[in-house]
Amino acid sequence: MPPASYVAMPVLALSVAMGCVYSWMDTQRGYLQLASREINQKEFNFTYWSNMSFCFSLSLIPLIMVMTPQANAWGHLLLFIQHIVIKTMIVSANFYEAWDQVSPKSKKWFWGCWTVSTVYPALLIINFAYASHQIRKAGIEENELAGLEGFEPLIPWWITMFFDLSWFAFLATTSRFLPPAPHIKVKYSLVTDGELAALHEKSTKTWKKARLVGQIARQRGDTFEKLKAAQARKEGEGDGTDLLADSQTVASNKMMELVAQAGNKL
Numbered sequence: 560m561p562p563a564s565y566v567a568m569p570v571l572a573l574s575v576a577m578g579c580v581y582s583w584m585d586t587q588r589g590y591l592q593l594a595s596r597e598i599n600q601k602e603f604n605f606t607y608w609s610n611m612s613f614c615f616s617l618s619l620i621p622l623i624m625v626m627t628p629q630a631n632a633w634g635h636l637l638l639f640i641q642h643i644v645i646k647t648m649i650v651s652a653n654f655y656e657a658w659d660q661v662s663p664k665s666k667k668w669f670w671g672c673w674t675v676s677t678v679y680p681a682l683l684i685i686n687f688a689y690a691s692h693q694i695r696k697a698g699i700e701e702n703e704l705a706g707l708e709g710f711e712p713l714i715p716w717w718i719t720m721f722f723d724l725s726w727f728a729f730l731a732t733t734s735r736f737l738p739p740a741p742h743i744k745v746k747y748s749l750v751t752d753g754e755l756a757a758l759h760e761k762s763t764k765t766w767k768k769a770r771l772v773g774q775i776a777r778q779r780g781d782t783f784e785k786l787k788a789a790q791a792r793k794e795g796e797g798d799g800t801d802l803l804a805d806s807q808t809v810a811s812n813k814m815m816e817l818v819a820q821a822g823n824k825l
Contacts, residue, residue, distance in 0.1 A: 564624050567624065568621065568624055571620055571621050571623070571624070572621065574617070574620070575617040575618065575620060575621065578613060578614070578617045579614050579617060581613075582610035582611070582613050582614050583610075584743060585606065585610050586606070586607055586610045586611075587743060588740060588741065588743055589602075589603050589606040589607060589610075589656075590603075590766070591741075591743070592656075592741070594765070594766065597741075598656050602652075602655055602656045605651075605652045605655055605656075606652045606653075606655075606656060609645075609648040609649050609651070609652040610649070610652075612645050612648060613645050613646070613648070613649050615645075616641055616642050616645035616646075617642075619638055619641065619642070620638065620642060622634075622638055623635065623638050623639070626638060632687070633687060633691075636683060636684075636687055640680040640683065640684070643676050643679065643680055643726065644676070644680065646676070646730070647672070647673060647676040647677075650669070650672060650673075650733060650737070651669075651673070653737050653738055653740070654666075654669050654737075654738060656738070656740075657738035657739070657740070658738075660738055660739065661738050664736070665736045665737075665738065668729070668732070668736040669736070671729065672729040672733075675722055675725045675726050675729060676726060676729070678722060679719070679722040679723065679725075679726055682714050682718065682719050682722060683719065685713060685714060686712045686713055686714050686719065689712065689713040690710065690712065693710065
């Protein structure tokens with residue numbers, strides 16, 4: 560409502576821009592770590608789609624100023640809820656990538672954040688559904704807020720207020736508890752259109768080769784794990800056959816051969 564919306568709208572626009580920049584840079588960081596095999600494909604995929612979802616979520620936030628509670632109470636609520644859910648995805652993706660490196664204190668913070676971000680939207684939906692039912696029962700239009708006078712929510716207001724303030728507390732402390740991540744070093748220089756095309760082609764080949772190396776490495780790892788399981792079964796049966804003999808060397812040579820062939824094709 561004016562005049563608060565006159566201040567809120569520019570602030571929302573700025574937060575959308577900054578959030579999209581974060582998503583772009585975090586995705587670039589993911590690409591670099593995937594290429595250097597610091598994270599695997601599943602971890603990268605989670606980060607990538609979380610970042611893309613975050614950009615989409617942010618683009619919907621300004622609609623809060625248009626879809627007011629008086630115009631559409633459910634729509635106004637769901638705009639907030641979708642942002643809470645996607646924000647939790649972003650945090651979860653960062654922890655998923657580096658869970659083994661996360662301190663016990665940060666893990667406790669993560670589970671607290673995850674719990675609040677899950678329970679809080681559920682409580683809001685329950686209260687809104689209950690209110691909608693009571694409003695229809697009384698024959699009042701949902702956009703007639705005057706009809707809610709004296710209405711008591713199913714879940715007491717102080718419980719939802721507690722979760723609301725808790726969510727903002729977790730939001731304010733997010734950067735402090737996120738797992739450590741490498742920084743990105745960027746060097747800018749002016750290039751011609753031809754040089755830019757050559758750089759793009761080179762980076763595309765490098766990226767394809769890096770992905771191929773990762774795929775072959777995963778296949779090699781899966782094969783070795785199957786051999787280990789078969790070896791354990793044979794030892795349990797009293798069979799002394801060594802299935803693992805030279806398997807790693809053979810796999811390594813095969814991997815390098817395949818990578819060399821792929822590099823020639825690229």
